[in-house]
Amino acid sequence: MDMNEELMTTVVGSYPSVPGKKLLGSSYYDGSDPFHESLRRAVKDQLECGIDMVSDGQTRADMVSLFAQKLSGFRVKDRVELVNRVGYRDQITVEDQKRVRDLIQDNTLLKGIVTGPYTLVKSSDNRYYKKERKAVFDTAEALHKEAVELSDICDVVQVDEPLLSIDFPDHAKEAVETVLDLECTTALHVCGDVSNIVDGLVELNVDILDHEFTSIPKLYERFDELDFPQRLAVGVVSTRPELEKVSTIMKRIEKAYEFFGPKTMIDPDCGLRNLDTDTAKGKLKNMVEAREMFLNG
């Protein structure tokens, strides 16, 4: 598998795999890491569905806490707080990505995911920085160190910046590029309605843009108005609990390919964390089946 594979299938990141209660309970006593099991299941499900580029499933915690718990400067209390200058203390998801790498074959690609600096800062109660811009840049520099480590293990490093769909200041753009100043292939996922910021997104120095095309179909026209260098990861499966038919997904793939041709990659609209496991796996399986139907005419 290489990065230029036509209609490559991938995921945004999160997957609803949680360790069983008994495993969680016994892990306190035997010192084991219960999330090895949830990671293994998330990866196994993706592989069984035939996903070309998998993630670790982000099963440890929500996307903000996962990083805020490990970066210095953040404090997790009733909510996440910024209480000091942000810095990189230690690896955050690197060991998990190594574990995924050991689980997958050479023909499967691996995506490492970093929650974006803008989203981390905006999700926090800022009690330290006078200027948001400085908080975002310090966070970006810290996350860049994690991204560099991930780039040694992963084929793609993706930044998740859901809050860019609400506001898209210049410093947020620069911060994304700071994190993703890497040798490997890079991606940016922004969920929600990005139709008003598409012009800015395509100017970013990233290789793949990843958005919610199923929930926000007007994005097709917005991207189609522009000439842009990136590949486009098109959400062809919703994150609602209903399981779409293969034929429905195939029509979305047809549309995506019609608009964007070989630039198209396909994935769900967003992370699947909030679905039950059967539904999440069903959606991935149907997405891959729909891709096969489309490719085989």
Place this chain on the structure above:
Amino acid sequence: MFSYAKEQMTYDLEGIKVGGQPGEYPTLMIGTLFYEDQFHEPESSLEKAKALIEDQNRISRRTSVPSMVDILIYEEEEVEWKLDFALDNIEGFFSVDVPEAEVRMKVLDYLDQQDSLHRAIYNSLNLGMDEEEFELLKEKTPAGAILLGYNPHDNSAHGRKEMIKDGGPILDKGLLTMSQEAGIGYVFLDTAATPFGEKACETVRAVPVFKSEFGLPVGCALHNTIESWRWLNDYEERENIFDKLDSSIDTIPLTLGADFIYYGPIENAFDSILNAAMVDKMVAEGAQDYFGVEISKEHPYHTLR
């Protein structure tokens, strides 16, 4: 030192007072018996176990720091002989420490058969408890229980508190509500020691957080943080220093007003209980002169002048 604005519950366990404001009562020190692989063969271990209990009792009497025995049970086959031993050789309450849920249920069955649930502190109610165990707890209810604030999704003091209060992202309801629904009388909150690098500090920080929030007796088994310290376990002088660190780390939660401590292997009774006596004296002095806390009569503050 400091005192809590929230009223602090005190239990009377057949004369052992646990809880209250920092400085009010000495710390309940709980030593674990049948730790790791030392006591798997009942025939060879019982005499030694009796001697260790007596050693703990002796230093407890000498210092006025109360103690309790914790019976550690790993496997189903150990349930009967270890509990028989406890029922025959321990006076009053004892803690029964069982990592596996299936084994915990066997323990409840056997204590019920022996009409001895009223003497047991169940260690622990934790996020691994399923419906079957919960239903059994309602039917065969021990006198007390340790509620473990372990929350692997969020090991901040807040995350640990959530596990007690509302179950966090894992349980439908908090462990405190579950203990109340089961009718457990003596509820102890364990802040759940985590390794260095996994927010070990939050184990300590959670002591005042839990006391302020719930007003119930709070403690932990912080020696587990020493036991999981990778550097120490590889250190060439480990054998010379391990026991000292294992017992002295408990002085940290004690300064923050912890009411009980699982100090680890009962062999450490001498060092651990003397450490507790020393800190209890210090805390009591600070509580009395600054907050007017009335120090109990049988307290090392008075008895170890």
